Amino acid sequence: MRIGMISEHASPLAALGGQDAGGQNVYVASLARALAARGHEVAVYTRRDDPYLPDVVEMVPGVTVVHVPAGPARVLPKDEMLRWMPDFGRWLAETWLLGAAGRPDVLHANFWMSGVAALTANQLVPGRRIPLVQTFHALGSVKRRFQGARDTSPARRIAVERMLAETADLVLATCSDEVAELHRAGAARCHVRVVPCGVDVERFAPEGSTHTPVPSSPGVLNLVCVGRLVPRKGIDTVVDALPRVPGARLVVVGGPEASGLHHDPEARRLLDRARRHGVADRVELTGAVGQDRLPGLLRRADVVVATPWYEPFGIVPLEAMAVGRPLVGSAVGGLLDTVKDGETGILVPPRDPGALAAALRRLAGDEELRARMGRAARRRAERHYGWSRVAEQVEEAYRSVAAHDRVPALEAL
Ligand code: UDP
Structure with a gap:
């Protein structure tokens, strides 16, 4: 055709x-x-x-x-x-x-x-x-x-x-x-x-030649969020949850290039919020990252987090699944179809830092559960979502x- x-x-x-x-x-x-x-x-x-x-x-x-x-x-x-x-x-x-x-x-x-x-x-x-x-x-x-x-x-x-x-x-x-x-x-x-x-299941694979997963240090939970830096992506909810998840570190990928982040209103809002909560040392913003480098960054996560207010589909959750990471996400829009709650990740109400923190603490304390969810997520991505x-x-x-x-x-x- x-x-x-x-x-x-x-x-x-x-x-x-x-x-x-x-x-x-x-x-x-x-x-x-x-x-x-x-x-x-x-x-x-x-x-x-x-x-x-x-x-x-x-x-x-x-x-x-x-x-x-x-x-x-x-x-x-x-x-x-x-x-x-x-x-x-x-x-x-x-x-x-x-x-x-x-x-x-x-x-x-x-x-x-x-x-x-x-x-x-x-x-x-x-x-x-x-x-x-x-x-x-x-x-x-x-x-x-x-x-x-x-x-x-x-x-x-x-x-x-x-x-x-x-x-x-x-x-x-x-x-x-x-x-x-x-x-x-x-x-x-x-x-x-x-x-x-x-999702590109070859590019977003659990093992990569250039980036090998970093084994988590005990007591540290690496969280990664990826997306356009706009309020509706709900990254502030993750920042708000951080004080209640000891040892959690957050990497936020997206927005303008790293050199332009200090002019970006949403980046500044998130960093101000982190400072107010006393967790600024646990939050890092990378700016935009190309698709070629994203799988490596996602593989560094113990848990990928996506807590938008609403989400027409959400490709990032699929990318997280494809690299074999559990996803904690909002129970909205496309995530209701892609994430199997309790199997490939955990769904929480949007804009609810308390519920998010509870889900993250559950995963922080159970490495075996994270690994099991990650494997199930990869299987689901391959079976249903390859391009x-x-x-x-x-x-x-x-x-x-x-x-x-x-x-x-x-x-x-
Ligand atoms: N993305 C990227 N680099 C970034 C931020 C986002 O490559 O710095 C990609 C991300 O990997 C995904 C897409 O942009 O493939 C975002 O799609 P999604 O459906 O999650 O959100 P939308 O932007 O449509 O709201």
């Missing part, structure tokens, strides 16, 4: 860890690679955010990244991009009409704004429209609930998401909680299928829509 993957703000080539670069970038890059390995041809369309980017980059054989001119060629916060999506869509339609490559057999829009670009393009391409698969990655209704007035998403986001859910030939939800959320948000006529995100397994299910989903011929309701925008 010729697959057109649209990922308006999240380029598969971007550096990870900053404000708007995380799971969606990893998803698009890894899925595109895995689909190409299955013999498909994938073009990833992402917004040009730098005038010096080449028009097209071959990421690996079978995957090209196309930089679409839509709006100013500089980095924009994603919440300011909606107004450029019609241009993005028009550019796609023109390219498919005039370009040598021709039109894709299926479109896969990632994030709601890519869906807007896909609908615009489909409206302008003559003849039979291109089947559309939509992955939201995050839903506006959830963000609004948790972020309240701090949510800077365009006001129309929730309505447009509902319309997209009902218009796309298929919504690929990444976890069961998202399906419930779509229905709660009123997307009654939505065709939905759950296919999770994946080749995920790509097989996504390909099946693409094939299921290839015969559809529903008319998109662009006027609902």
